[in-house]
Structures are given as structure tokens and as C-alpha cells.
Amino acid sequence: MFRSKKTKKVVVSSLLGVMLLSTVAFAANGIFDKKITATHGRIKLSYQGEDITKSVEDKYGAPAFTVKEYDGRAYVPVRALADIMGVSVTYDSSTHTASFVDSEKLVLNKQLELKDQEIAALQAEINQLKNKVKEEEKKEESSKTDIKELEKKLNKDYGVVDDVSFDITLKETSSRITATITIDTKDYYESNAWRKMRVADKKSLMEDIAEDISKAFKNHKVEGSIYDNYQRYTLYTFTMNNNGKVTVSDRDYGYDYGYGDYRDVERELERDLKKLGTIESIRTYEGNSNRVDATIVFEDRGNSNEPDMYDVRDAIKEVERYLDVYIYAKVYYGNHLILNYN
Template sequence: MKSLKSMKKPVIITAVSALAISGALFSQSTYAAQVTKPIQAVYNNIKIIYNGTEVPYDAKTEPFMLDGVTYLPLRLAGTALDKKVEWDGTNKRVVIADNGVPIDQSTVTALNNQITTLTQELNTAKAANTTKDATIAQLQKDNQTLKDDASKSSSSTLKDLQKELNDDHSDDYNTNSDISLSGNKNDITVTIEMTKSRWTDLSSSKQKSYLEDIVEDILKEYKNANVDGTVKNSSNRDKLASFTTNSRGDVTIKKIGTSFDASTIQRSLFDRYSNYAGYGFDFSVRGDSSKATVDVYVNSDDWNKLSNNQRSTLTDGIIDQLKDRESIDRVEGYIRNKGNSSQIATF
């Protein structure tokens, strides 16, 4: 055989030789019908390399070439590729299969048991989650019911107190007033309606005393409540006065339409905004506590350089200062050019 390889010459082999080669691949079997043909095989020291490693073989399983096609035994190829190769002589079939690792039945049983246990745990968790969701929903419903009941109770209690206040104070100082309450136990708003003449006929001290008597009775019932309110004209519901209280029940009355110290307000605005965003501003204020008008003077070029946010911050700050600090009910304003007082914008 070696001399044939070294000479690298074709060798004529008969069908008997071919059967000998195939016998190296498969166990011998009896063929129902055999055809014998002569073939010319070339042995040329062919090597088989799988993933960089040479696959060894012996003389019986040596690959060869026939008519330009390379042949090698399937069993040899199966060994290289980790496949199981068998010859089914009965059906004359070559059977190739993966080399699987057999799984012990106990392992299969254990895995199935584990799957069953995990499935049961999952179903239990789902059931618990459903119960939890139902509990949360019920608690939310109960909480809302409690809030509604508390609101109704507070409203009902305020209505009861309102009736008592009217019974006790509607005829005080010949006011012939109607008193109503709104809000809750922490913040109570009082609205008192009477004719304008009955209110203005009261002296300042009587107005204060009348309101403090009402507030005192409210604080007896709700000692920690914040109480404020308004006095309105019963004929047209125009506001005649507003009032606030402190924790002791002392009342501060703000009469509608009373004058204010314009120079003090202007000076306060100047101190706060005269150099706003690096630009110069002047201010003029007129009106009374029911309505004040503010003129803001600035160079038109400087106003145009301000962003929309800067403009809003300025005008909102002015309004808040007059309403919150100076107790003015309504504020309107104008942005004017310093050079000619022409109107640039309103707020």
C-alpha cells in the first residue's frame, strides 16, 4: 500500500475491493441484489482536518479519490463530527444520529416534580395577589367613604353652628344680618349680609365688637380654626368690608374703598424693583383699597430686552405685593415708556 501511495498512481480495484472498503465502514451484510462494477480509486495520502486537528485513520479507512471526488468512510466522518453512524442492513440504510447524553428517568421525574411545585407556588402567588388587590380596593373605598362622611359631618356641624350664630347675633346692634359659614373645621369663611346703611351706621368700635362676638363663638366650637370673612350689602351683594382674625379672635377690618398711602407703596416698589434685571424702573400708584392702578416706567428698549418670564415675574410680584401686603382687592397696571409715558403693555 505504501508503494502505491508514494508512486501516487491510480489503482484498479474490483467490486470485491470496494466491498472490502465498505466493510471497514459497516458490518457485513447480505445483499438481496448486488451489482459489481470495477472502479479506479486513487490513494494520495489524503488527510482529514477537523477544527484544526488531524483525524487519524488506518489502512482500511483511508480516504481515496474517484473521478475527481474524494471519498471517506461515513463512520470515520461520524467519529470526527461526534455523530453516531450505524448500518441498517435489513433496510439497507445508513443511520446518522447525534450522540446524545442519556437522561436518567429519576432526573426526569425530579424535574417534573419541580415544575409541578413551581406551578403550584405561582398559582398560590397569583391568588394571594388577587386577594391583596381586592383588599386594597376595599380599603380605598372605605377611606373615601370616611372622607365623605367627615365632609358631610363637618358641613352638617357648620350648618348647626351657622343657625346658632344667626339666632344669637343677627339682631346685634340692630344689624338684621344673615350669617353663613363655609369651609371646614380648620378654615372657616364667614359671610355676613346686611344693608349698607346698617353697616355704615355702626361706629368702627361697634363693627369690630360685632364681628369679634361672632368669631368668639366660632372659636369656642373650633378653637384651632383660621377664621376670616366679608360683610356684604344684602341688596346687591357688593362687598362692604372684609376681616381677618388671629388665634386670639382679634379682628382686623379692612373697609372697601378706603384710601391708602400711595407714596409708601411707591417707595416700597422702588426699593424692590428699581434695578430689576439690571434695568431702571420707576413707579406711580393711585386708587384706593378696592382698586389700585400702578404705572411702571421703563425705557422701551430695556423692556423689550426682558424675557417673557422676567416680565411675568415682575408684574406678578407687583400685583402680589399690593394685594397681599397692602390688602388691595384689585390691581391693574400699565407699562409705560419713560421718555413720553406712552403705553407699552398692560397687566
């Protein structure tokens, strides 16, 4: 009943002090032996409202008592006091020292110390992670700034080459930079300049751009393409390998032959002939030896709206000169054949 874990909640009927069982007394400057006589007999002990007097006397063979000689101080067996407090006690007779040790408290304090160390370690780890996140955010922000600066530089250096205008945009992922080089062949002069530009020069342009990107972003793979906004078509793609070599995939077939393919002829005919009347349909086919066959139908809107065949002829000739191709064309106004061009 004395091993209660509720320490420090000791209630004793009188003031409890450490007592030497019979002859030990404490003086201001040391310890000495003196015989004393209990003048007030035994006292009662109560713990948590329960009378434990008999239990203490039976267990330890000594009662608690008071001594008038010492201002009525109460003396209790040391072992009993330790049990009531829930601690252990040892007595050193050579030094007359009673040592109380709260083992449970020591264990708890040690556990608390370990927990404090764990919390400190976790807090340090959290701080490291926070700092790492901040560093990554700074790197990301810096990278965004760098790629925008590089984009500006590339457009400044390669924005116009051989009278062709290029718009270069860059996109970055964690390990890759993708360059999109855009042209627009809707404009006559741009289209003509692009067709005149040598294939070797186009490939050299892609190699130079890839090299500049690789220098700025050494740990990134580099890839890209040349895209025609007007045709909505990718003309070239390129990739730089780990050795710095650029591989180009050529999809610009019509342009690279020096003349437009039949789809280009169809597009240019529509652009020039729509000025002369309402076009119902244009169909083009690949012919023999640099020739494109075409069937052109103007919508019949009455005799007064029929296009002049000489104007139609001149428009077709202009397309031939522009694309450096021969055209064989049958031109109709409704169901009426107005020109057989060859």
C-alpha cells in the first residue's frame, strides 16, 4: 500500500521529518550522537485519508513519535516515509546520510530528455527542408529569369536570317529545353525568302540555336522544331545528343525541291484567283516532271461576273514563276470551260 505512484501527495497528521530510529540527531554544523526520550509517545499517521499507523508500526517495528525537547517535531521511520512518497531510500551509516531516489521520476526525466532530443532533431530536419524548399524556389525563379533572357537573346541573334523572320520561344522542364522556331509563310515575301533559303542554312540555324541553349543549360537535353504558322505544319525537328551533335529531321519536302508541291500550288492559286471571282473549287494533282495539274471552277454568278480569261492566265503564270513549277490547268466558269492553260 506504500508503493503508490502518486508522489509528493503525502499527508501526515503532524510535520514529517527524517528521523534516526533512536539516537541520530542533526546539529547546525555536523552530526553527533545524543540519547533522546520520546516525551509525547507515538503519533498517528494518515495517508490519503486512511489511517496507516498500525501498518507502519507492524511493518517497521517502530512508531512515529514527537519529542517536546525539539519543539514537538515529529519523527517517522525513514523507510516508511520513503514508501509513502513512492521512492526508494538507502542509508549510509558512515556519513549518517539517508538518500531518497525517485526511480520513476528519473526514468520519466530520461524519457523526456530523449523526447526533447528527438523533437530538436525533427525541428532541425524541418528547418533543413524549409531551407531546401526556399533554395529550390530561388533556383526555379532564377531559371525562369534565365530562360526568358536566353529567349530574348536568341530572338535578337536569329530573329531575321536571310530575310526570313523567326519567332523563337523556349519551354523548360526539369531536364529538357524545347525550342519552337515559328515562321509565317502567309506573307508573300516571307514565303519567297523561306523558299530561297538553302536547306544547309536552315539546318545550320537549328544547330546554332541548339548550341546556344546547351551552353546556357548544360544539364538539360535540347530539342526543337521549325513550325509554319500559316500551313500549321512542322517543317523540321531537331535534337541534340549528349555529345553535342544535332540531328535534324526534314519534313519540308515541297520547299526543299525548289518548287512547291501540288498543295502549295493549290494554295497560291486560290490566293491569286479569288481576286478575280468567287471560287467554287480548286483541285490539284502531281503531274510529271515538275508539273502540277489543276482543275479550277469559278462559281457562275451571271455573265457580267465571269472572270477575264487573260487575267486568269496572268495569275496562273505568276504562281508558276513564284513556285518555279509548270501548271497545266482547266478553268471553268460554272460548267463552261473558259481557259485551257498549258
